[in-house]
Amino acid sequence: MYTRLVRRLRSLELTGFDEYCDLIHRRDHDELVELVNAITTNLTGFFREPHHFEYLARTALPELMRRNPCNQRLRLWSAGCSTGEEPYSMAMVARESVPQGAGWDLKILATDIDSNVLAKAQAGTYPEERTDGISAERLRRWFRRGARSNAGLVKVDAEAASLVTFKKLNLLDTWPMAGPFDVIFCRNVVIYFDKPTQKALFDRMADILVDRGYLFIGHSESLFKVSERFKLIDRNTYQKEV
């Protein structure tokens, strides 16, 4: 916290934390946004924890489509999406499993509390090395290489990008969306929350998921003694109990 906030003090030319606290207590809107942006941890990557994307493609999406042949509606949510690599990876996998023109209404909501990461996510442009490890087939299908002033950058293909809507949302506030969602990715976000906060959050996630909807959480997270509304079905992968 110190290292992150001292940078704010320097750029505001403040002499100490007391002055910074005064600014925050005055509820200076711009600085509140900067404070949140400074203290969030945004580490992410395309197809991070790849077993989740394999499970989504091989098991969750086919099962959801079998279950809802008449409804033909699929809603996915990346809660704590950071710079966008997670929801774009979800979009790529979903489009590979649910081809355009197959009649499915497929949408992905991607939310984060940090306005800086959301702006990067929305742009969908990344340094080429961020795609290291992605198969040649996926690179060809889902990324466009930049030329001239954009050399060294890649842009997520419009077909995948068009599935994703980015919105600013603090997960601890009221949620404006009605749902229901079929799949929620909430990975590497709740590590910063205490147990009662995690419990309340996963309870609300259970409420907004369809019965037997899927919840993916991060590798160092667990619902053990946090929520009894989900059953563990794979690595850090849960299904809502009916």
Ligand SMILES: C[S@@+](CC[C@H](N)C(=O)[O-])C[C@H]1O[C@@H](n2cnc3c(N)ncnc32)[C@H](O)[C@@H]1O
């Ligand atoms: C470590 S990143 C994880 C990104 C992605 N889910 C992944 O696993 O690759 C955590 C993200 O959660 C966001 N975050 C932290 N607290 C949040 C909150 N209360 N509401 C919404 N987003 C939050 C941070 O801004 C950050 O972008």
